[in-house]
Amino acid sequence: MINNGVEVEERSYEAPAGSVLDSGLGRDPLARSAVGRPRGDPRVERSVPGARANLPSAASGLDLAGSPSGQDEPGDDVVFREPEPSPVPRRELTESSRRPLVCAFAGGGTGGHIVPGVHVLAHMLRRGTPPGRVVWLGAGRGVEERVLEGARGFLGEIPLALVSLGLEVAAGGAPTRPQILLRSLPALRRAYRALLENHVDVLLGLGGASALPAVLAAKWARIPTCLLEINAKPGTATRWLAPFARRVFHAWPSSVPRRAPAHHVVLGPPLAPQFLGGPPGPEETRAARLAWGMDPARPVLLILGGSQGALALNRFARAMVPTFVSENVQVLHQLGPGRRAEGAADGPGYFPVEYIEDMPLALATATVVLCRGGASTLAEVAARARPAWVVPYPHHRDRHQEANARALGPGVRIVEESRLNAGASASLLRLCQPDGAGDREAMAEVLGRSVALDAGERLAAELLGCV
Template sequence: MANAQIKLLIAASGTGGHLFPAIALAEKLPDYQIQWLGVPNRLETQLVPQQYSLTTIAVEGFQQGLSFSSLRIFLKLAGSILTVRRILKQGKFQGVFTTGGYIAGPTVIAARSLGLPVIFHESNALPGKVTCFFGPWCTAVALGFDVAAKYLPRAKNVCVGTPVRSQFLEIEAPNTLDLPIPDGVPLIVVFGGSQGAVAVNKLVRQAAPAWFAAGAYIVHLTGDKDPDFASLEHPQYIKLPFYDNMAALLRRANLAISRSGAGSLTELAVCGTPAILIPYPFAAEDHQTYNAQVFTKAGAAIAFKQSALTSEILQNQVLQLLQSPTELAKMGERAKAIAVPDSADKLASLVREVLET
């Protein structure tokens, strides 16, 4: 089959953790005709239409137990399956790629009912319920972490890592960071993934004065839902809801304080940035804790449960690390050892193998 004839439907929706790996894959398949499947009012409606045709469907996740609400969601799911079947048939697609989430269910069912191959990418160390249920249905399940394979014994697993945006693979000049941070000063970068982290933001603001006194600068990416965004002002403190040039920022950072979503961890690893990780306590199946364990076991990060973390503990841990540049350097090297910088190439090769043979 000539590559120019291959049409791929990418179903990826919601957070940066679902979208960025799919975008990185798509960039490695320039000879494919790619159409995107998403959900209304999610991040993909902002990011995807710049590059790819986007179709949205209405689908939700099931809540615990049976109720009128779950019946309504089931009916919506059934409608979504029929909609995706129609899209796949009318578009004459050769296959489907998905990164999981609510949208994966109807997409996998529709594709497999038509006999189309499906490649599923699971970025987390602990696969989600959707992955565990639908993984065995798929032609291949691409894993971000080797450890995830033990939770998917019936799936055709291939470990490829998690792709990052192309900016993380470019050699950045030191002056590409367009923020007023002097050369040579310690830099702490705080971020909570694409949705921010209000609880972490609060702890950081309480601990920050001691870090300023130690000469550190802080770049704090608060997200856009922090009610206390404007509560701290200091010459060494830069607060932004988001920042586009994350690759340059993480390369410049001496230390990151972060949630442990798979996408954030992948970016930290590729940049070799040592980190303090605070897993989001309400993540499904507590999967962020499992992600963090991969990094703590490798010596690339230190992790704290949010419920056990105080501003004083965080303050002292950061000061201790800033006073130990040798240890920070070792942590950074261990983080780089976890990274799979050619993950997007490996994933693209897997997609080509499945769709072109």
């Protein structure tokens, strides 16, 4: 195979005899076959090469050919070409093999590494190909259970098992790279065991700390693996694990490396099926505001600090909400779990909530959005064509939230956290009011053509086509 312009030999990943991995991972008690099933399983014996699910056209999802630049960093000078037929084998649909797949997802720690996978699951059900079981390999943070409750709601009787890989640190917060590496071997064992015990057919890695042990475990178990890079800059997990994946799906072209192998595909950010209808019209906006108990005639500022909340946005809201409400602007504020005290005091026109379950409905209420730069949040903002002020989290080394916002061009305004002051409050207030209508219309027009609304549906088809 060709990797970053260098020819390398593909090898199977068998643990050396007597190694640490061989002590628990090299010996497979189920003697799994090349598709991650026990030998002798009729579904394996009936696996034959065949055409995979149709890839998107050049106008939608695109395969990428390498540029002549000879560099590996993400860039804009990628060359798009039509997808080629995939050599990935697919199971022959005989009567005995026609059963729902067992799908695993590896992502956790923050909502950004969970929500895209939940959207893919929803599209599997929508297209009539529901999984028989779902295994979710998480990092062990509480946000995972909270976000997955929504998935359990629409999965109904389909079981969803959340497996903690124990990557979180006792002190809280995101684990450092040394802490992740220290915990990776035990996490690798847990992931391997969970994949085998649940007879997983395919794994989708969603980025973050839990993707590393999960993808490596799937490689040892010979389970087909795909990756999703949701950010506009590729994360460490995607850069490290791309050679192990059959397909690497990208939400934005800027995350694709130059000279990318053909298994890198740009599909767009996966969105929930509720976003397929595009931006809400006046009647939907009115109904959404009434559902929240708002005055449907008054503008709404929606503040989103992400699944964990954002202290800087909460403090800004605490200071400016009284002014906004007095100027006839209602404020719907997602503060984050356990962070209600960081917001403004209760009062008419202010709607504080720790976590918003129905984001399509919340976005339908909005005149303007103030948010962090998480990729899933911005994709949903764009799908609803809601003008936004984006305040990127300033402490990420790669500044990927800023890159996410820049992917939406003039549809959003990027505001540094240090500039959230009285002057910013006055400018934001103007954008929400009738005087800002022209600016809002221009921003909404850009956002309306920024994302493919059906990316989640196509990603679900691609994922199932890798088995």
